[in-house]
Amino acid sequence: MAEARVERRLAAILAADVAGYSRMMGQDEAGTLAALKMQRSGLIEPTIAKHSGRVVKLMGDGILAEFSSVVEAALCATEIQREMARRPSPKGMQLRIGLHLGDIIIEGEDIYGDGVKGSPSPVAFAFHGRRSTKSRVSCRSRGGRSGRKH
Numbered sequence: 001m002a003e004a005r006v007e008r009r010l011a012a013i014l015a016a017d018v019a020g021y022s023r024m025m026g027q028d029e030a031g032t033l034a035a036l037k038m039q040r041s042g043l044i045e046p047t048i049a050k051h052s053g054r055v056v057k058l059m060g061d062g063i064l065a066e067f068s069s070v071v072e073a074a075l076c077a078t079e080i081q082r083e084m085a086r087r088p089s090p091k092g093m094q095l096r097i098g099l100h101l102g103d104i105i106i107e108g109e110d111i112y113g114d115g116v117k118g119s120p121s122p123v124a125f126a127f128h129g130r131r132s133t134k135s136r137v138s139c140r141s142r143g144g145r146s147g148r149k150h
Contacts, residue, residue, distance in 0.1 A: 007106045012073035012099060013116055014053065014065040016044070016080075019094040021061035028091070035090035036061060043083055044095070051076035056111055066111060070101050 018024070024032040040063070048055055048065045051072040057064040067073035077097045084095055105113040 008103055008113070009068075009106065010101070011104045011111070012067040012070040012101050013104070013111075014048070014063075014067065014073050014077060014097060014099055016063045016065075016077075016095050016097040018061040019096050024091055024093070032091055035093050038090055039084075039093060039095070044080055047076055047080050047083070051079070056109070064111075064116070066104070070099070073099050 018036065021032070021036075040058070044063060045055055051067065052069065053065045053067040053073065053076055055063060055065050065073075065076075067076070077099060080095060081097065084093075102114055102116075104111045104116055
């Protein structure tokens, strides 16, 4: 029996989370959630849209976004980090962001595959309390080779 053809495309994936989120929630759940929602609606989601990206999933403090351009994904990540450093963040919230370029499978509004699974943890790229001036994007080919950084 032939497999159904799946829709694939190359995409830049942005994965982000909040540094120290569990600790913040332990200290003040309601305040932390309010601060997170404010950052998402006031900065993160509009900046993703401005750079032609789309939010795929929200997971607690995490966000997964897809871009058709790795340049736009990197510009988006840089703008978010720059804005968070420029203006006081509620609850001292700091965002860690990782970028990955890879092949994804699209099913409805969701995405799957090595391009998503291979997305680096934001912890690998962002340091607590600092903003990086260099962008690194990890790439994974369908052949399984990984680890190249650009």
